[in-house]
Amino acid sequence: MIALLFALAAAPGPPAAPVAQEGQAALQSCEMTPGGWICHYKMPPVTLVGTPDTTPPGAVSPPPITVTPPMPTSAVAPISEADRIEAARQARLIARCADADWKSLCLPGQRREARALKEAALVKAALRTRVTGLLGENRCDEAVKAALDGGDLDLAREARAFCRTN
Numbered sequence: 001m002i003a004l005l006f007a008l009a010a011a012p013g014p015p016a017a018p019v020a021q022e023g024q025a026a027l028q029s030c031e032m033t034p035g036g037w038i039c040h041y042k043m044p045p046v047t048l049v050g051t052p053d054t055t056p057p058g059a060v061s062p063p064p065i066t067v068t069p070p071m072p073t074s075a076v077a078p079i080s081e082a083d084r085i086e087a088a089r090q091a092r093l094i095a096r097c098a099d100a101d102w103k104s105l106c107l108p109g110q111r112r113e114a115r116a117l118k119e120a121a122l123v124k125a126a127l128r129t130r131v132t133g134l135l136g137e138n139r140c141d142e143a144v145k146a147a148l149d150g151g152d153l154d155l156a157r158e159a160r161a162f163c164r165t166n
Contacts, residue, residue, distance in 0.1 A: 034079075034087035094118050127152055131159055138166075 025041040079087075097106035097114035106114070127150040134143035140163035147156035 032088075032091055034084065034091065090117050094121070123150075124152065128155060131155055135159060135162055 025043050028040045028042050030037055030039040093110060093114045094117050097104065097110045098118040100106045100111060100114075127147065131143045131147050131150075134140075134146060140159065143159045144156050144163070147153075147159050
């Protein structure tokens with residue numbers, strides 16, 4: 001029994017960190033923003049075979065790439081620092097207290113506020129999904145009307161600006 005313990009203690013342990021496999025992206029960092037999570041990955045190196053000016057026999061050249069101009073920045077109002085701080089506070093409150101059980105460190109008022117914020121965020125996300133679907137079907141007037149009916153003036157402005165650029 002003691003010999004088994006010595007053998008286990010002397011054996012090398014598992015690797016300290018997982019090693020990224022060749023050909024897969026490696027996660028570098030993630031951060032929470034008011035719009036959701038943003039993660040940064042390190043892409044593996046790409047090796048090109050052949051010279052760039054020649055095409056292999058039997059290859060079909062891709063169609064030319066067209067670039068659409070970006071949406072004008074005047075249509076979307078910039079977010080102030082106070083709004084960013086408040087959005088971060090609300091995101092932390094939702095994550096900590098919206099679905100908290102009885103033994104968590106959330107006051108009853110915080111729980112109520114977190115639940116209300118979570119419900120409002122779900123309603124806003126559903127409205128954005130609906131408006132995006134209408135814009136994808138090229139039904140601009142209905143998308144703007146749906147955003148206005150939902151009470152989201154910023155989303156209506158974004159939809160209207162999107163329709164003008166297309």
